[in-house]
Amino acid sequence: MPPSATLPPGPNLFATFDFVRNPFRFLDECARRYGDWFTVRVPGVSPFVFTSDPAAVREVFLGDPDTLHAGDANRPLGAFMGEKSSLFLDGAEHLSQRRLLLPAFHGERMSAYADTMRTAAANAIPSWPLGQRFPIHPQMRAITFETIIRAVFGFQNDAAGAELRALMKQLFDLYSSRLGTLFSLPAMQIDAGRWSPWGRAVRLTRQIDSILYAEFARRRKEGVEGRADILSMLLAARYEDGQPLPDAVIRDEMYTLMLAGHETTAATMAWVINRMLTNPNVMERARAEVLSVLGDQQLDSSHVGKLKFVEAVINETMRLDPVVPNIGRGLTKPMTIAGRQLPAGVTIAPCIYLIHRRRELWPNPDQFSPDRFLETRPSPYTFLPFGGGPRRCLGAAFASYQMKIVIVEILSRVDLKPAEGYTAHATRRGIAFAPSEGMPAIAKPISARE
Secondary structure (H helix, E strand, C coil), X not given: CCCCCCCCCCCCHHHXXXXXXXXXXXXXXXXXXXXXXXXXXXXXXXXXXXXXXXXXXXXXXXXXXXXXXXXXXXXXXXXXXXXXCHXXXXXXXXXXXXXXXXXXXXXXXXXXXXXXXXXXXXXXHHHCCECCEEEHHHHHHHHHHHHHHHHHCCCCCCHHHHHHHHHHHHHXXXXXXXXHHHCCCHHHCCCCCCCCHHHHHHHHHHHHHHHHHHHHHHHHHHCCCCCCCHHHXXXXXXXXXXXXXXXXXXXXHHHHHHHHHHHHHHHHHHHHHHHHHCCHHHHHHHHHHHHHHHCCCCCCHHHHCCCHHHHHHHHHHHHHCCCCCECCEEECCCEEECCEEECCCCEEEEEHHHHCCCCCCCCCCCCCCCCHHHHCCCCCCCCCCCCCHHHCCCCHHHHHHHHHHHHHHHHHHCEEEECCCCCCCEEEECCEEEEHHHCEEEXXXXXXXX
């Protein structure tokens, strides 16, 4: 960036550390002090120009992807996802790979995954301790983890599946720990032996890779006909010239689904439960809808589209508690966005958290009110929990579908109560912001409600 370039004002480096400790408080304070635009500087990376201007969001989503590089901006998010992950690609290479991935996540495919999602939740919930305080977020992570193993990878309860589960669980635990949140910093990527955090992660990924590549070879040899899992669909996919996706590309996409999709979905579900616990009337209304839709039947794909209020609860939670508070696009050349001139080299960062709280867009923006999503359909430039434009999250439909199924299973199987004295605040877990302390709650049988 040229020295003469003028960027919006923003917090100093010391204040920026609060983005890690309390991200929502940091963003609220920046908006109060600087308005719709502010610059955040982090050592070693290009400046981030945050904006909550909806006109800017629209221009970013509709802008030239050759000028607005999402792949470059996303790179700090994933230390283990690999260079060929679509998350880190730009231009024609990204578009080509995205076209091959889209069929696996098309809305019509969701019914094929419904039973796996429901079974993962139904098997986990009975193990929750009754009548005592326990953390919800790790339970949500366990459910999304099992769904990924079965629906995404297609592993069952065989030896390879058991080994992969054990290794991936270790990697997940490390990646979502406080040390893991620092892995995007080059200074943390030092292999100082088997007991160093980075060294442990490198060795775990090597072990996981060996299992995955062996599985790729086995399925290519035996064929993937009749399999509905996402891995098999990627193995069957072909470029326009008829060539299959290289194993390295599939490997990187599977890691992206593991580390990005798993953690963000689990964190969102923990926030949904927190919002229902602090708004018991909402929880009871959601439960009433579930009982009305299901009757005495087991949940299946035919019920999901009828759960309008449950969907509204999830959407309102994502509005107030986005697990990824901003998106990023690196500018490859100077650009004027919403009337503001920005130089090449900066990252324009539409702030999901602040856009979702603009008073002219959302009446009583701090109030949790799912009905707003029943009354109107928001613009994709004002409600953007999954990003937008050609870089909208590939797994959005998968994540939304799973969240509805899991929340329905919880509401129909157990009665949750808030843990005394607990107030949630956002804390970083991997690439997502989740409720603090694991979001403690107390479970009781539905029949034992007071």
